[in-house]
Amino acid sequence: MREICVEKRSEGGGRVCVRILLPDERRWNRRLLTIGSVGGGGKTPDAQMEDFARAGWAVAGSDAGTAPNPALAGIGRPEVWRDFGGRAVHTTVQEARRAVVSAYGREPKTSVFRGESTGGQQALAAAVRHPDDFDAILCGVPVVRRTALHAYFLWCRRILFPDGTHPLFSPRQWRSVRTGALRVLTRNDPFPGAAGLFYSRRHDSFDAGELDEAVESAARIDASIGPERLAALRKLYGGPRRSDTGERIFCGFPPGVAYDGAVRNLWLFDWAFGRTGAAESFDFGASFDAFTAALAPALDIDSADIDAFRARGGKMIVYAGTMDACTPCPDILDWYEKAVARLGENGGETLRRSLRLCLLPGRTHTGGPGLQRLVRPLDALLRWAERGEEPSLEAAGPTAHATLR
Secondary structure, X not given: OEEEEEEEEEOXXXXXXXXXXXXXXXXXXXXXXXEOOOOOOOXXXXXXXXXXXXXXXXXXXXXXOOOXXXXXXXXXXXXXXXXXXXXXXXXXXXXXXXXXXXXXXOOOOEEEEEEEOHHHHHHHHHHHXXXXXXXXXXXXXXXXXXXXXXXXXXXXXXXXXXXXXXXXXOHHHHHHHHHHHHHXXXXXXXXXXXXXXOOOOOHHHOOHHHHHHHHHHHHHHXXXXXXXXXXXXXXXXXXXXXXXXXXXXXXXXXXXXXXHHHOOOOHHHHHHHOOOOHHHHOOOOHHHHHHHHHHXXXXXXOOOOOHHHHHOOOEEEEEEEOOOOOOOOHHHHHHHHHHHHOOOOOHHHHHHOOEEXXXXXXXXXXXXXXXXXXXXXXXHHHHHHHHOOOOOOOEEOOOOOXXXX
16 A cells, blocks of 8 residues: 655645555555545544555545644634635645546546535535535535534533533533433424434424423423523523624524533634634624634635536535534535525425435434434445435434435
8 A cells, every 4th residue: 555645835824734545556446535524633534544545445634734733723824724624625635636647547437525524514615615626525414604603612611611610510410401301302203213312303493482391391300400500501502692683693502412512612713813712702793703704714614506516417415413512403404405495496306416415313423312324325425426326325223214305
């Protein structure tokens, strides 16, 4: 196996480290796979890359331009923002294609991207901004509007850790919060096996009465959860709002799940405001405007225009979970609905020729009590892209089907 490491620099001080693995030519499956980043990036996805290379793939990955410390790498550095927002993936696949042609004397028959979370953001960015880079894209639990998502993280953090350090709810109290919410919100769920375990609806579709009952149920289970904590839950489920107009910025926290993934990742505020600890003085009015004005052009996926990707025959599978507190599903569902709407009459059917969205009931960011994962979605994507076979997606979990659009 051959390894190539390339360091690409951009104007303004950006730097992307690319790693490429090339199997022996007799073992190469004639495909090129680019693997996305997780979290803040900062390193190449070596373990995944090596697994795929051993299976015969030419494979590439990057550090997303945020090495060695993602939390510090982008402080006041717009070039890093652009790399992290998707340009690093474009750089990576360009370098990988050159390496493939040099090593094997021919282009790959299929260029594929695979990523979850931040890698899901990179997948969407590729389809929208660099439609010629990939023939097939597997996009999991994606970040869509990163600036609004990180505002949600801060909102959740301030509610659940009001003094900045100590949690408002004890572990026992939070178990009661989760149990009570699921008892209420899954009573009439149409999904088989959901009762008391998980829900199949997007959580921002629960009405005020349902959410209020879910809040009150916690106090009925645990008498130590008094009015202060009940008020905090209502604010948590309601989602972040502007401090000046009251307009909602992002969806609320999905009831019934652990909150660990929703109270971290505050480093993006440092990136925007050029100093560490910037989240402490952030307000949800003027500060939010400055935050989005600085970062959204590089990091947010506002456009749902994948016309160029569709026109060249690109295929894309997207999946998300109904109980993901880290990248809540309403954001990708809204993006999908925008993509349908912009195609006009019969937009859904038109989009299905190129993109399928699978909503997994009960899936959290990495797993969950319901449909935790799709079974071999990359194989389904390849059959669709290379042979034109309609994707048949099966989910692994205690129930037999998922919501496929």
